[in-house]
Amino acid sequence: MNPFSNNVLATQKDNVKWPRQPSGILIMGKRQGTKKENKQLYGRIALAAALWYSAPNPKPYLMFVASDIHGPRRIPDTTLVKSTLINDFGIPADFLIMRQKSNCTLVEVRAVRTINRVYKFARIFAITHLYHAYRTQVYFNEVLPNAVVIPAHPEILNEIEFPLEGEELLKQIRAVVQASRPTRLDLIREQVIEGLLMQAHRLDPRGRLERRLAKVLRPGTL
Numbered sequence: 001m002n003p004f005s006n007n008v009l010a011t012q013k014d015n016v017k018w019p020r021q022p023s024g025i026l027i028m029g030k031r032q033g034t035k036k037e038n039k040q041l042y043g044r045i046a047l048a049a050a051l052w053y054s055a056p057n058p059k060p061y062l063m064f065v066a067s068d069i070h071g072p073r074r075i076p077d078t079t080l081v082k083s084t085l086i087n088d089f090g091i092p093a094d095f096l097i098m099r100q101k102s103n104c105t106l107v108e109v110r111a112v113r114t115i116n117r118v119y120k121f122a123r124i125f126a127i128t129h130l131y132h133a134y135r136t137q138v139y140f141n142e143v144l145p146n147a148v149v150i151p152a153h154p155e156i157l158n159e160i161e162f163p164l165e166g167e168e169l170l171k172q173i174r175a176v177v178q179a180s181r182p183t184r185l186d187l188i189r190e191q192v193i194e195g196l197l198m199q200a201h202r203l204d205p206r207g208r209l210e211r212r213l214a215k216v217l218r219p220g221t222l
Contacts, residue, residue, distance in 0.1 A: 021058070021120075021121070021122035022058045022059075022060060022061065022119070022121060022122065023055070023060040023061075023121050023122050023123045023124065023125065024060055024061050024062075024063055024097075024112070024115070024116065024119065024121040024123075024124045024125070025048045025051055025052065025060050025061070025062050025063065025124075025125045025126075025127065026063045026064070026065070026108075026112055026124060026125070026126040026127065026147075027041075027044045027045055027048045027062065027063065027064045027081060027127050028044060028066070028105070028108060028126055028127060028128035028132065028136065029041070029064070029065070029066020029067075029068055029077060029102065029108060030044065030066075030068075030128075030129075031068050032068065032069075032070055032071070038070060039176075039179050039180045040129055040152070040180045040182065041070075041077065041080075041081070041180075042084070042176050042179075042180060043129070043152045043176055043177045043179065043180020043181070044127045044128060044129070044152045044180070045081055045084050045085060045089075045176075046089070046152075046172075046173045046176035046177050046180075047127050047150070047152045047156060047157070047173070047177055048062055048085075048127050049062075049085060049089035049091060049173060050156075050157060050160060050162060050170065050173045050177075051125060051127075051150070051160065052091055052095070053162060053163055053166055053169070054160040054161050054162050054163075059095055060095070060121075060125075061095050061096070061097050061119065061121070062085060062091060062095055062096050062097070063096075063097045063098075063099075063112060063115060064077070064078055064081045064082075064096075064097075064098050064099075065098075065099045065100075065101045065102050065108050065111040065112060065115075066078075066100075066101075066102050066103070066108060067100040067101060067102055067103050068103065076100060078098040078099070078100050081098065082096055082098050089169070089173075090169075097115060097119075099111060099115070104207075104210050104211060104213075105132070105135060105136060105139060105197075105210075106139055106201070106207040106210050106211065107207075107211065109136070109139040109140055109142075109143060109144070110143060112124065112126075112144065112147075113143045113144055116144060121146070122146070123146050123147070123148065124140075124144060124146060124147040124148070125147075125148055125149075125150050126140060126147055126148070126149045126150065127149075127150055127151075127152055128149060128151065128152065129151060129152050129153075129180070129181075129182065129190075130151040130152075130153060131182070131187060131190045131191050131194055132190070132194060133149045133151050134194070134198075135194055135197060135198050135201070136149045137149040138198070138201070139201075142205070152177055152180055153177070153181070154174060154177055154178050154181075156177075157170070157173065157174055157177065197210060200213075
């Protein structure tokens with residue numbers, strides 16, 4: 001599969017199907033970088049909330065394991081994600097699993113594997129953006145075959161059955177997801193980075209190089 005192809009969206013949006021056992025929804029981390037507002041992270045949070053409301057009982061758990069920091073006040077992203085899910089989207093805290101574990105995709109995936117050993121999820125849905133979906137799915141395929149990557153994209157919202165009484169909330173979610181789509185220049189940069197990291201992973205599947213790069217490039221993470 002071409003990692004830069006929109007075919008990922010076409011194939012993955014059909015996988016939003018809920019088993020009868022509890023599932024897990026992973027919100028993939030996104031470093032803020034030079035952006036004043038981390039719109040991509042908010043878009044991933046919003047889509048995860050939409051999936052939670054669309055799911056039947058038993059409701060899935062929402063996970064976040066990245067260890068980045070947000071804004072000039074250096075708020076841990078775990079704190080930001082938790083407060084956004086509870087205060088903006090009304091998700092009960094009992095359904096949240098927050099761990100400050102990862103500063104790169106490889107460690108995120110392996111951290112979720114550890115959580116899964118305890119919770120034994122029937123299925124895991126990982127929320128990220130389209131440019132990042134291919135590499136994330138490759139990593140999950142290596143350690144958790146029951147995981148499916150779902151891109152944070154407005155078309156995904158057309159595929160879910162959202163409660164009728166939540167129409168206003170769905171409008172809010174749709175606006176956040178739409179605003180989270182990267183600009184053309186951002187997308188080119190992200191695609192180049194994804195291509196390099198994918199090649200590095202092929203050369204070093206254990207991920208030692210990726211972890212070392214993360215420590216160098218993200219020295220301010222927790």
